[in-house]
Amino acid sequence: MDLAHTPQEEEFRARLRRWLAEVLPALPSKPPPDDWPARRAYDLGWQRRLHDAGYADVHWDASPTTRLIFLEETERAGAPYVGAGFVGLLHAGPTIAAEGTAAQRARWLPPILRGEEVWCQGFSEPDAGSDLAALRTRARRDGDDYVVSGSKIWTSHAEVADWCELLVRTDPDAPRHRGISWLAMPMDAPGITVRPLRTLAGSAEFAEVFLDEVRVPVANRVGEENDGWRVTMVTLSFERGTAFVGEVVACRRVLGELAARARENGRWDDAALRRRLGRLNAEFRALWRLTQWNVGEAGSTGGVPGAAGSLFKLRYSHARQELYDTAADVLGPESLDLDRPWVLDRLSSLSYTIAAGTSQIQHNIVAERLLGLPKGR
Amino acid sequence: MRLQPTGDQMALRDGTRALLARRFGPRALRAAVREPGRLDRALWRALGDAGFFALRLPEAGGGVGLGLPEAVLVFEEAGRALLPGPLVATHLAAGRVPGAATGETVVTDVGGCGLVEWLARADVVRGDAAGAEPLRSADPLTPLHRAPAAVEADPAAVLLTAAEQLGSATRLCELAVQHARTREQFGRPIGTFQAVQHLCAGMLVRTQTARAAVHAAAVTADPADIHTARLLADEAAVRGARDCLQVHGGMGFTWEFEIHLHLKRTWVRTYRAGPATQSEEFLAADLLAGTP
Numbered sequence A: 001m002d003l004a005h006t007p008q009e010e011e012f013r014a015r016l017r018r019w020l021a022e023v024l025p026a027l028p029s030k031p032p033p034d035d036w037p038a039r040r041a042y043d044l045g046w047q048r049r050l051h052d053a054g055y056a057d058v059h060w061d062a063s064p065t066t067r068l069i070f071l072e073e074t075e076r077a078g079a080p081y082v083g084a085g086f087v088g089l090l091h092a093g094p095t096i097a098a099e100g101t102a103a104q105r106a107r108w109l110p111p112i113l114r115g116e117e118v119w120c121q122g123f124s125e126p127d128a129g130s131d132l133a134a135l136r137t138r139a140r141r142d143g144d145d146y147v148v149s150g151s152k153i154w155t156s157h158a159e160v161a162d163w164c165e166l167l168v169r170t171d172p173d174a175p176r177h178r179g180i181s182w183l184a185m186p187m188d189a190p191g192i193t194v195r196p197l198r199t200l201a202g203s204a205e206f207a208e209v210f211l212d213e214v215r216v217p218v219a220n221r222v223g224e225e226n227d228g229w230r231v232t233m234v235t236l237s238f239e240r241g242t243a244f245v246g247e248v249v250a251c252r253r254v255l256g257e258l259a260a261r262a263r264e265n266g267r268w269d270d271a272a273l274r275r276r277l278g279r280l281n282a283e284f285r286a287l288w289r290l291t292q293w294n295v296g297e298a299g300s301t302g303g304v305p306g307a308a309g310s311l312f313k314l315r316y317s318h319a320r321q322e323l324y325d326t327a328a329d330v331l332g333p334e335s336l337d338l339d340r341p342w343v344l345d346r347l348s349s350l351s352y353t354i355a356a357g358t359s360q361i362q363h364n365i366v367a368e369r370l371l372g373l374p375k376g377r
Numbered sequence B: 001m002r003l004q005p006t007g008d009q010m011a012l013r014d015g016t017r018a019l020l021a022r023r024f025g026p027r028a029l030r031a032a033v034r035e036p037g038r039l040d041r042a043l044w045r046a047l048g049d050a051g052f053f054a055l056r057l058p059e060a061g062g063g064v065g066l067g068l069p070e071a072v073l074v075f076e077e078a079g080r081a082l083l084p085g086p087l088v089a090t091h092l093a094a095g096r097v098p099g100a101a102t103g104e105t106v107v108t109d110v111g112g113c114g115l116v117e118w119l120a121r122a123d124v125v126r127g128d129a130a131g132a133e134p135l136r137s138a139d140p141l142t143p144l145h146r147a148p149a150a151v152e153a154d155p156a157a158v159l160l161t162a163a164e165q166l167g168s169a170t171r172l173c174e175l176a177v178q179h180a181r182t183r184e185q186f187g188r189p190i191g192t193f194q195a196v197q198h199l200c201a202g203m204l205v206r207t208q209t210a211r212a213a214v215h216a217a218a219v220t221a222d223p224a225d226i227h228t229a230r231l232l233a234d235e236a237a238v239r240g241a242r243d244c245l246q247v248h249g250g251m252g253f254t255w256e257f258e259i260h261l262h263l264k265r266t267w268v269r270t271y272r273a274g275p276a277t278q279s280e281e282f283l284a285a286d287l288l289a290g291t292p
């Protein structure tokens, strides 16, 4: 039981901290949420700077501990969020790193790391949400290509993505979980139509993606044909297990800002509110410890986070909602002003118990895979 | 960095579990409930021999020379086994009160909310218990007095109490899962019902989060970490007891079954460290202190 860092890790932290202090003050201000091309440019620009400074590979090459230090330091310093880089850096990239061939790694990973290409995730379909294995988007083999038809929904960043990690059905006759393949689809291929959907927060964060006879080279398949469900589990374990970790640090920063705000506007004098903030401090401290715990576990699963990621995701998504509800309590009536900080975040926080697998589904996973309870009905 | 116990630490935990199974198994637990207020001095000395109280004393002074990380593992086992007596107070008195380290002397103290556990059976009381009045204790295995004034709890006592809570939370989750696997209704195990599954999953989520917090606090001994561990472990234990009871149906509501003993003990422990609001206020103030 220890929280010690090696001298190399400490040296990494110190170097990163110095670098952040240097570059962050000169960073341009964030573009408005509705300007997607500007958001893409901004998010990629930041990734490029990280890359040029030698920090690009932390998401999958560095040791889990180094990665935690990276997240801790960047979030604490208020560095930009991965944003449009989310899928590429945090789950498509790690999946390709773990499951792709050498050629696939060489083709897709460097542009992600250099901040040149954006990925999106084409998993969910209108009739396949929680029950992802019900997906129907069809891929028919034609020479060296798959010909893909169907539709995806809730595809975040689809409008500005270069690539899509796409789940397709390659064998309609096989049992549901055995006929799926994982493809990397270029988003500029003919036959793709992207129709943005507006979220309850007012901006177009995700989209419907219609696929009409889209040709995707067979060489773009990661993993074996019809073995895509296993690859999907790898992707989802990254998405649930590690992708949100940096946000915990960000939430802790927000919590400090909330307390300072409450002090300013007098809400701090309300003992009930203060205690709610105190509990949230405990909650996010504990979530950080849980993250450190999971890092200790990652060694035994070859770097792919296990079902413990569901446990973390479950607790974190609820904590995040509680955080922004408490923010509303601090703001009072101002919490209805969309121009105030935290108001849009409060709205977005409502997606956390849905996206990347709903809380009910995470509970099922914890019950069945971690507790070994019989499969539910 | 690894918050999981090391091999040596796991061996210590397993050894403690085996000792407690031998000396304080289900039969002894039932006997203790039948004779409330009796403290098993032989067991207490056996704990002393095993180093339970002297665990953190330096080896030069006859102690075991281990630290808080080992202590939380041992106290987690005590909590899991529902081991009765003022264990935390005696452990903290080791090296300060003669005989405490060996289990010869039973030491209690005035808790953070003014409750005194096992006052009539203890040899030594730390803190001012003058004028303490007995209560008809809700926990059959913890006789209680109420002293006029509370004493601020030692941070180590807060953490070790959290470790005991963690032990209860872990045990309660296991009991619930066992029962959910075996009890059948409507022709199948109740563990196939999603409502039951989700109760159990919630217990595990709270327990694991609390475990990470307790272990980290044992490593850092930082006050904010200790308050965090306390709040999380209290939650995992108290809600775990309620949910475990629910999963057991009518059987959970009986005197015979061990759940109510955990339920009541988890309640007692929530007062030992002082009111939860103190921890909340501490952690609120910590937010303003800058580095969150």
Ligand SMILES: Cc1cc2nc3c(=O)[nH]c(=O)nc-3n(C[C@H](O)[C@H](O)[C@H](O)COP(=O)(O)OP(=O)(O)OC[C@H]3O[C@@H](n4cnc5c(N)ncnc54)[C@H](O)[C@@H]3O)c2cc1C
Pocket: A120, A121, A122, A123, A124, A125, A126, A128, A129, A130, A131, A153, A154, A155, A156, A157, A205, A206, A351, A354, A355, A356, A357, A358, A359, A360, A361, A364, B194
């Ligand atoms: C902001 C946001 C971004 C997203 N981004 C992407 C993306 O980029 N790519 C992508 O592929 N998907 C994305 N999604 C989709 C997301 O993964 C799905 O919304 C999610 O898996 C739930 O599916 P659904 O919406 O069809 O709801 P449903 O599956 O229809 O669920 C509806 C309700 O039924 C419950 N339910 C369903 N099945 C069970 C069960 N077995 N047991 C108990 N309760 C059950 C659910 O918990 C939920 O409460 C995103 C979603 C959101 C909100």
